[in-house]
Amino acid sequence: xxxxxxxxxxxxxxxxxxxxxxxxxxxxxxxxxxxxxxxxxxxxxxxxxxxxxxxxxxxxxxxxxxxxxxxxxxxxxxxxxxxxxxxxxxxxxxxxxxxxxxxxxxxxxxxxxxxxxxxxxxxxxxxxxxxxxxxxxxxxxxxxxxxxxxxxxxxxxxxxxxxxxxxxxxxxxxxxxxxxxxxxxxxxxxxxxxxxxxxxxxxxxxxxxxxxxxxxxxxxxxxxxxxxxxxxxxxxxxxxxxxxxxxxxxxxxxxxxxxxxxxxxxxxxxxxxxxxxxxxxxxxxxxxxxxxxxxxxxxxxxxxxxxxxxxxxxxxxxxxxxxxxxxxxxxxxxxxxxxxxxxxxxxxxxxxxxxxxxxxxxxxxxxxxxxxxxxxxxxxxxxxxxxxxxxxxxxxxxxxxxxx
Numbered sequence: 157x158x159x160x161x162x163x164x165x166x167x168x169x170x171x172x173x174x175x176x177x178x179x180x181x182x183x184x185x186x187x188x189x190x191x192x193x194x195x196x197x198x199x200x201x202x203x204x205x206x207x208x209x210x211x212x213x214x215x216x217x218x219x220x221x222x223x224x225x226x227x228x229x230x231x232x233x234x235x236x237x238x239x240x241x242x243x244x245x246x247x248x249x250x251x252x253x254x255x256x257x258x259x260x261x262x263x264x265x266x267x268x269x270x271x272x273x274x275x276x277x278x279x280x281x282x283x284x285x286x287x288x289x290x291x292x293x294x295x296x297x298x299x300x301x302x303x304x305x306x307x308x309x310x311x312x313x314x315x316x317x318x319x320x321x322x323x324x325x326x327x328x329x330x331x332x333x334x335x336x337x338x339x340x341x342x343x344x345x346x347x348x349x350x351x352x353x354x355x356x357x358x359x360x361x362x363x364x365x366x367x368x369x370x371x372x373x374x375x376x377x378x379x380x381x382x383x384x385x386x387x388x389x390x391x392x393x394x395x396x397x398x399x400x401x402x403x404x405x406x407x408x409x410x411x412x413x414x415x416x417x418x419x420x421x422x423x424x425x426x427x428x429x430x431x432x433x434x435x436x437x438x439x440x441x442x443x444x445x446x447x448x449x450x451x452x453x454x455x456x457x458x459x460x461x462x463x464x465x466x467x468x469x470x471x472x473x474x475x476x477x478x479x480x481x482x483x484x485x486x487x488x489x490x491x492x493x494x495x496x497x498x499x500x501x502x503x504x505x506x507x508x509x510x511x512x513x514x515x516x517x518x519x520x521x522x523x524x525x526x527x528x529x530x531x532x533x534x535x536x537x538x539x540x541x542x543x544x545x546x547x548x549x550x551x552x553x554x555x556x557x558x559x560x
Contacts, residue, residue, distance in 0.1 A: 184279045184355060185302045190259045190321070195310035254309060254340060258319070261344030269352045279355055302326060312337065319343045323351065365419035366409045371467040372421045373399065384460025390430045399465035401432040403474050404513060406466065408443045421464055430463045433478070445513045477511045483544060499542055501527060502535035 222232035263281045270277040282301055307321040318337040324330070332354060336346035376393050379385050385393075394400050402410065407429060413420025423429070428438040428446070437445050438461055470478065484503040487496060501524040507514035508521070516524075528535055 185282045187301045187304045191306040192309045195308040197311045258344045261341045262348045265345035265348035321347045369468045387430045390463035394465045399467045402466045404431045404439045404445045428461045502538045505535040
């Protein structure tokens with residue numbers, strides 16, 4: 157059922173992208189002219205930061221410079237005003253060709269992208285005599301045109317512009333918008349590629365929730381603004397809501413799901429989080445388990461620890477990892493004479509198979525496997541033979557089910 161819903165969702169998204177242009181049409185026909193309104197000139201806007209006194213002083217200084225060359229004050233002021241007017245007129249004339257140049261670069265880039273990818277061209281730029289004036293209503297449906305493009309451009313600095321292009325569906329007015337910044341040719345190419353990606357990029361089904369048995373929630377509001385929370389405080393906060401700390405393996409997957417899909421939550425990369433594994437470790441996003449006494453980490457004692465909360469039982473795999481890890485620590489703490497070395501090797505090998513946070517280098521793995529080869533046993537068989545699996549309530553079936 158979940159797979160059916162995922163497929164249905166992706167089908168809906170793909171049909172929505174196609175239907176943006178013209179119902180059941182497989183082609184998206186874009187009108188060849190772009191109609192842009194001039195937005196803010198950031199250079200001129202920056203001048204508004206000057207106070208009236210500063211602005212007057214600048215104007216007076218320029219007049220004084222002309223007077224030193226022999227100009228009369230009235231003539232000097234007139235020259236400056238004329239130059240300012242000429243500058244503004246030059247800018248206006250330079251901007252008149254922006255729409256035509258943008259449209260030409262856009263058409264060329266769109267066609268080049270289709271040729272580079274080898275895909276049949278679905279987004280077409282159509283010519284004709286549609287608009288009598290730039291302000292003609294975009295909701296009037298022209299023949300053989302699905303989408304009309306308009307937008308806003310702003311001068312950033314020199315020849316750098318920032319353009320937002322709005323593509324509106326004729327008839328419905330539904331709109332998609334793309335923004336780019338740079339010189340006019342690069343901006344036109346960038347927006348052409350964004351439009352291409354919107355229609356042509358492969359859309360995958362939504363990922364399934366990897367732990368549907370868990371409910372997630374962030375730290376309590378009073379802790380979200382704090383620079384770090386002690387572990388005992390984090391545990392009490394979880395318990396007050398009927399939740400618990402997550403295990404490091406759970407946090408790996410929660411982080412991978414992101415903040416917007418089921419099974420994910422906002423977790424900041426590079427932050428340390430408390431885990432249920434034990435009090436000796438913290439989890440470093442995006443997936444590293446660190447010992448709290450890790451001497452290799454610079455200024456580790458000054459790091460801040462955070463937490464998220466989960467409700468629900470751990471998965472069979474997490475339970476198996478946790479129980480094996482606890483038994484391994486218990487066995488390793490025994491006096492050497494009482495220690496079952498082969499059981500320790502077996503648990504290390506099984507944990508290395510189940511959990512990448514328990515890595516074993518190749519030399520150590522070969523040495524441990526050689527020990528079992530000499531006994532004619534496999535690691536899991538040895539754990540069963542010694543009664544370790546019985547002591548922690550596990551079966552061979554549990555082990556193999558948890559590996560899935």
